[in-house]
Amino acid sequence: MPRQAPHRRSLRRGSQGVSLIEALVALAVMAFGMLAVAGLQATMRLNADIAKQRSEAVRIAQEAIESWRGFTVLDAPPAGEVAYSDVTNDAAGADVTGLTTNTTYSLQRGVTDDAALRRKVLVVNVRWVDRAGVAQAIQLNSVIASTLPELAATLMVSNAGSPTKLPRGRNAAVPVQARDFGNGTSGFKPPAPGGGSAAWVFNNVTGLVSSVCTVSTGVTNASLALADLSGCTDIAGQVLSGFVRFDTNTAAAPTAATAENPIGSAFNLDVQLTLTSIGHPSSPICFDDAPTTSTAAATQTLVSYYCLIYANTSRTWSGISTLAPVAFTDLANPAWPIADSGGSNFEVCRYTPAANDAAVVANGLHPRNYSNVTAPQVVVNQNFLIISALWTCPTDVAASPVGGDYVNSNTLVHQPAP
Numbered sequence: 001m002p003r004q005a006p007h008r009r010s011l012r013r014g015s016q017g018v019s020l021i022e023a024l025v026a027l028a029v030m031a032f033g034m035l036a037v038a039g040l041q042a043t044m045r046l047n048a049d050i051a052k053q054r055s056e057a058v059r060i061a062q063e064a065i066e067s068w069r070g071f072t073v074l075d076a077p078p079a080g081e082v083a084y085s086d087v088t089n090d091a092a093g094a095d096v097t098g099l100t101t102n103t104t105y106s107l108q109r110g111v112t113d114d115a116a117l118r119r120k121v122l123v124v125n126v127r128w129v130d131r132a133g134v135a136q137a138i139q140l141n142s143v144i145a146s147t148l149p150e151l152a153a154t155l156m157v158s159n160a161g162s163p164t165k166l167p168r169g170r171n172a173a174v175p176v177q178a179r180d181f182g183n184g185t186s187g188f189k190p191p192a193p194g195g196g197s198a199a200w201v202f203n204n205v206t207g208l209v210s211s212v213c214t215v216s217t218g219v220t221n222a223s224l225a226l227a228d229l230s231g232c233t234d235i236a237g238q239v240l241s242g243f244v245r246f247d248t249n250t251a252a253a254p255t256a257a258t259a260e261n262p263i264g265s266a267f268n269l270d271v272q273l274t275l276t277s278i279g280h281p282s283s284p285i286c287f288d289d290a291p292t293t294s295t296a297a298a299t300q301t302l303v304s305y306y307c308l309i310y311a312n313t314s315r316t317w318s319g320i321s322t323l324a325p326v327a328f329t330d331l332a333n334p335a336w337p338i339a340d341s342g343g344s345n346f347e348v349c350r351y352t353p354a355a356n357d358a359a360v361v362a363n364g365l366h367p368r369n370y371s372n373v374t375a376p377q378v379v380v381n382q383n384f385l386i387i388s389a390l391w392t393c394p395t396d397v398a399a400s401p402v403g404g405d406y407v408n409s410n411t412l413v414h415q416p417a418p
Contacts, residue, residue, distance in 0.1 A: 046130070046131060046132060049102070049130065049131055050130050050136065053101070053102075053103055053128060053130060053136065054136070054138060056099070056101060056105070057105060057126040057128060057136075057137075057138045058126075058138055058140070060096055060105055060107060060126050061107070061124040061125075061126050061138060061139075061140040062140065064107060064109055064124050065122055065124055065140060065142050067082070068082070068087045068109075068122065068144060069142075069144055070082065071083050071084045071086065071087065071144075071149060072149055073149070084120075084144070084146055087111055087120050087122075087144060088111055089109070089110055089111050090107075090108060090109040090110070093106050093107060093108035093125075093127075094106070094107055094108075095107075096126075102131065103128045103129060103130065103131075104128060104129075105126055105127070105128045106126070106127045106128065107124070107125075107126055108124070108125045108126075108127070109122065109123070109124050109125075110122070110123040110124075110125075111123075116398060118145065118146040118147075118400070118402070119143050119144060119145045119146060120143070120144045120146075121141070121142075121143055122140075122141065122142045122143065122144060123139065123140075123141055124139065124140045124141075124142075125137060125138070125139050126138050126139075146402060148402075168180065169204070170186060170202075170204040170205075170207075171202075171203075171204060171205060171206060171207030171376065171378075172207065172378045172380070173202070173207030173208075173238075173239055173376070173378045173380070174186050174188070174202045174204060174207055175188050175202075175239075175241070175306070177221045177222075178202060178221065179221055179222070179223075179224040179225070180204070181225075181226050183226075184203065184204050184205065185201050185202060185203060185204060185210065186201070186202045186204055187199055187200070187201055187202075187213075187221075187224045187225075187226070187228075187229065188200050188201075188202060188221060188224075189215065189219065189220070189221050189224060190287035190306040190308075191287055191288055191289035191304050191305070191306065192287050192288070192289065193289065193290070193291075193292050194217060195217040195218060195219075195220070196217060196287065197214050197215060197216070197217050198212065198213075198214065198215075198287065199212075199213045199214065199215045199219075199224065199228075199229055200212055200213070200237070200239075200308065201213060201229070201232070206375065206376060207239075207375070207376055207378065208236055208237060208238060208311070208315075208375060208376075209235060209236070209237030209238070209239065209308060210234065210235070210236070210237075211232045211233060211234050211235060212232065212233050212235055212237070212308075213229040213230060213231060213232040213233075214229070214230050214231040214232075215228045215229060215230070216228065235281075235310060235311075236310075236311040236315070237308045237309060237310055237311055238308075238309045238311055238315070238317060238373065238375055238379075239306060239307065239308060239309070239379070239380075240273060240284075240306075240307040240309065240321060240370075240373075240379050240380075240382060241304070241305060241306045241307070241379075241380050241381070241382065242304075242305060242366075242380065242381055242382035242383045242384070243302050243303065243304050243305070243381070243383045243384075244266075244269065244271075244288075244290075244302065244303040244304075244305065244323065244383070244384045244385075244386065245259075245262045245264075245301070245302050245383065245384070245385050245386070246262055246264030246265060246266055246267065246301065246302070246385070246386050247259065247262035247263075247264050247385060247386070247387050248264045248265075248346065248386060248387060248388050249264065249388065250343055250388045250390055253390075253391040253392070253394075254385070254387050254391055254393075254394045255394050256394050256395065256396035256397075256409045256410070257409075258394070259351075259385055259394045259396070259409040259411060260407050260409045262301070262385060263301050264301065264386075265297045265298055265300065265301065266290060266291050266297050266300040266301060266302060266303050267290065267291075267297065267303075267325070267326075267336050267386060268290050268291055268292055268297070268325075268326040268327065268328050268329075268335070269288070269290045269303065269323050269324060269325055269326055270286070270288065270290070270323070270324040270326055271286040271288050271305040271307060271321060271322075271323060271324075272286065272321065272322050272323075272324050273286055273307045273309070273319055273320075273321045274319050274320055274321075274322070275309070275317055275318065275319035276318045276319050276320075276369075277312065277316060277317045277318040277319065277372075278312070279312030279313060279314070280309065280310050280311070280312050280317070281310050281312075282310040283310075284307050284308060284309045284310065284319075285307070285308050286305055286306065286307040286308075287305065287306050287307075288303050288304065288305035288306075289303060289304055289305075290303045290326070291303075291328075292326075292328065292329050293328050293329055293330040294328045294330055294331055295330065297328065307321065311375070314374070315374055315375040316372050316373065316374045316375075317370070317372075317373050318369070318370055318371050318372055318373065319369070319370055320368065320369050320370065321370075321382065322348075322414070322415060323338075323348050323384060323386075323415060325337065325338060338389075338415050338416055339389050339416060340389060340413075340416050341389050341390075342389050342390075343388065343389070343390050345388075345389035346386050346387065346388060346389055347386070347387050347388075347389050347391075347392075347393065347413055347415065347416070348384055348385075348386055348413075348414045348415035349384065349385040349386070349387060349393035349394070349411035349412065349413055349414060350366050350368070350382075350383070350384050350385075350411060350412055350414040351366060351383040351384070351385065351409065351410070351411050352365055352366040352367065352410065352411065352412055353365055353398070353408055353410055354366075354367065354410075354412060355410075356412065357412060357418060363377060363379055364377070364378060364379055364380075366381075366382045366383070368412070368414065384414065385411055392413070393411040393412055393413045394409065394410075394411055395410050395411065396408050396409045396410040396411075397410070
């Protein structure tokens with residue numbers, strides 16, 4: 001066998017094995033990688049620990065809120081029980097005990113009493129220091145209503161119908177006494193002395209008046225049928241309605257209590273609606289059942305009214321409603337006068353929760369001037385109170401069912417214009 005040349009054997013021996021430098025470089029690279037893995041692992045452990053601590057802090061805050069929410073009475077609790085009145089500030093804070101954890105939690109509770117809305121606004125802060133020595137904190141906010149605890153049992157009562165149930169299954173703008181024709185519409189005779197001969201047909205879904213018809217004066221809302229309607233004209237109309245009450249006692253000023261249920265005799269009057277919006281095909285028309293004679297007024301204590309607004313293309317209207325005095329037909333006396341003073345004069349007040357005319361309230365809460373009433377907004381129970389001009393319109397505070405006051409009978413002067 002021929003022998004290999006010496007230089008070929010030396011080349012083969014030189015290409016075998018790993019040099020020391022290559023091994024050191026590989027070890028260095030692997031060391032840096034292991035350090036990165038170790039750092040990542042430490043960060044993950046720290047983040048996992050903080051997440052666990054944060055979850056525990058949220059649980060502590062939720063328990064604090066629920067311990068407040070679990071009051072058993074509104075005031076003066078039995079021994080060992082919590083009352084709504086006990087929900088007060090805990091400004092100093094306190095450490096939470098009874099936990100198996102690697103930190104200490106500090107709980108601080110704050111309360112803002114919103115008496116106007118009969119509720120308390122809660123703010124709960126939980127603070128702690130994590131394993132890295134960094135301060136951590138979470139905050140939860142909630143509201144507790146001043147409601148009798150026993151009313152919570154009503155939540156267990158099953159709903160017997162739609163959660164958005166409407167009066168008689170119709171739009172709230174359709175008068176309750178309107179006769180349902182069973183075809184998606186309802187007929188209504190607006191109030192008028194002697195019964196009147198006008199009838200409106202409402203769309204039960206939209207609450208708009210879809211046609212104006214004529215009926216016999218002897219037909220009532222209870223007996224109204226489609227066959228009774230004649231001469232109908234298709235329209236698109238919106239409705240404004242309410243009541244006028246009377247407290248014309250000149251011996252004592254009206255109060256919030258008397259304004260809730262005034263029993264004065266009714267006056268003869270007309271309701272007028274003056275629009276400031278444009279594009280309406282006809283002027284609004286109002287109907288009421290004010291007594292026309294003093295004999296009829298002796299047994300009547302309120303006047304109901306309904307105004308029909310012929311809708312423009314945008315179904316939006318603005319304006320102001322006022323009362324116009326009318327004399328009794330069986331007396332020679334002139335109509336009752338409206339003025340801001342004098343024992344023989346009268347003022348018109350409007351029921352509204354607004355504190356003054358500058359306060360902005362929704363159209364349904366009886367502002368002085370209605371602005372952009374757009375279908376399907378419902379403007380009902382726009383009520384007035386007529387009093388002697390000797391007095392000022394009675395004021396009231398927000399209703400407080402807890403205290404037995406279920407009505408806010410606040411009023412503002414409406415006529416003469418303030």
